Amino acid sequence: METPNLPAIRALRPAWNKGRIVGQKRPLKPKHVWAIRVRLELAENHRDLALFNMAIDSKLRGCDLVKMKVVDVMASGQIKERASVLQSKTQKPVRFEISEGTRASVEKWMEDELMVGSEYLWPGRFHERLHISTRQYARIVRDWVTSIGLEATAYGTHSMRRTKVTQIYKKTGNLRAVQLLLGHTKMDSTVRYLGVELEDALAIAEAIEI
Numbered sequence: 001m002e003t004p005n006l007p008a009i010r011a012l013r014p015a016w017n018k019g020r021i022v023g024q025k026r027p028l029k030p031k032h033v034w035a036i037r038v039r040l041e042l043a044e045n046h047r048d049l050a051l052f053n054m055a056i057d058s059k060l061r062g063c064d065l066v067k068m069k070v071v072d073v074m075a076s077g078q079i080k081e082r083a084s085v086l087q088s089k090t091q092k093p094v095r096f097e098i099s100e101g102t103r104a105s106v107e108k109w110m111e112d113e114l115m116v117g118s119e120y121l122w123p124g125r126f127h128e129r130l131h132i133s134t135r136q137y138a139r140i141v142r143d144w145v146t147s148i149g150l151e152a153t154a155y156g157t158h159s160m161r162r163t164k165v166t167q168i169y170k171k172t173g174n175l176r177a178v179q180l181l182l183g184h185t186k187m188d189s190t191v192r193y194l195g196v197e198l199e200d201a202l203a204i205a206e207a208i209e210i
Contacts, residue, residue, distance in 0.1 A: 024195060026154050027162035028145075035148040048140065050109035051122060053102035055160040059181055060096070062134045062157035063088055068121040074110075079103040087183050094183030162193070169194055 028036075033056065040049040054073075055065055064085055073083050081103070084095045098106070109115065114123060120131040132140075138157050145155040165178045179190040 024193075025156040025159045025162070027159055027166040028155070030167065032145075032148060032150065033163065036144050039147055040144075046105070046109045046112055047114070047122070048144070050102070050105040051137075051140065052144065052160075053099070053105045054121075056164055057099055057102045058083070058085070058096045059161050059164055060085060060094070061087070061089065061161060062137050065160075066122055066132050066134055066137050069119055070110075070115075070121055073098060073106060073121065079106050090183060090185060092183060092185070094181075096181065166194060 036052060037049065040052060051065075054068070058065060058068075060068075064087055067088075068085065072085055073080055080098060082095060082097055084093045086093050106121075114125075122132045124130060124132055124136075134157070141155065141157050141160060142152045145159070146152050161182070165181055168181070169175065169178050175187060175190055175194075178194065179187055182190060182193065184190045184193070
């Protein structure tokens with residue numbers, strides 16, 4: 001019995017990663033951080049400046065950052081120097097520092113009329129949305145990186161999470177400190193997240209001349 005020739009099945013949608021750079025997103029370099037800060041300050045975009053600074057300091061995943069509440073960072077009318085947030089992925093708290101510059105930008109944002117009576121630190125612009133969504137946050141990050149001429153596909157919300165810890169590791173080599181700051185339960189996760197072995201191997205290779 002002959003098998004009939006069936007028509008080829010073609011995907012109705014293109015592959016999700018067609019034309020995209022996939023894999024780990026790059027951390028921002030210090031010069032990128034300052035370039036974005038200056039642009040946001042000049043634009044007097046108080047919410048984005050506070051959000052950007054908090055994303056760098058907190059090193060939180062996007063899903064936890066967007067759900068931050070005012071009580072997480074404020075006590076007795078003052079912005080805390082250190083805060084703690086329960087991670088949705090691990091259900092374990094992670095502590096982080098809030099630098100002086102970040103405290104100042106958050107204080108300025110708290111004066112905005114949008115923050116009046118808001119439970120959340122980054123309220124949504126519509127009544128049915130209590131806080132900005134992770135998708136909205138991703139769009140905001142894309143706008144930040146493209147505003148200083150970086151390739152949008154190479155950076156994302158995890159770039160914000162990786163930026164400060166990458167600099168900490170480069171300056172100290174202390175993986176345990178980075179693990180605690182990221183809230184990872186296993187050291188292996190931290191090694192993979194930072195791409196430590198590859199970075200160290202490349203650094204060694206660059207130092208050898210033949």
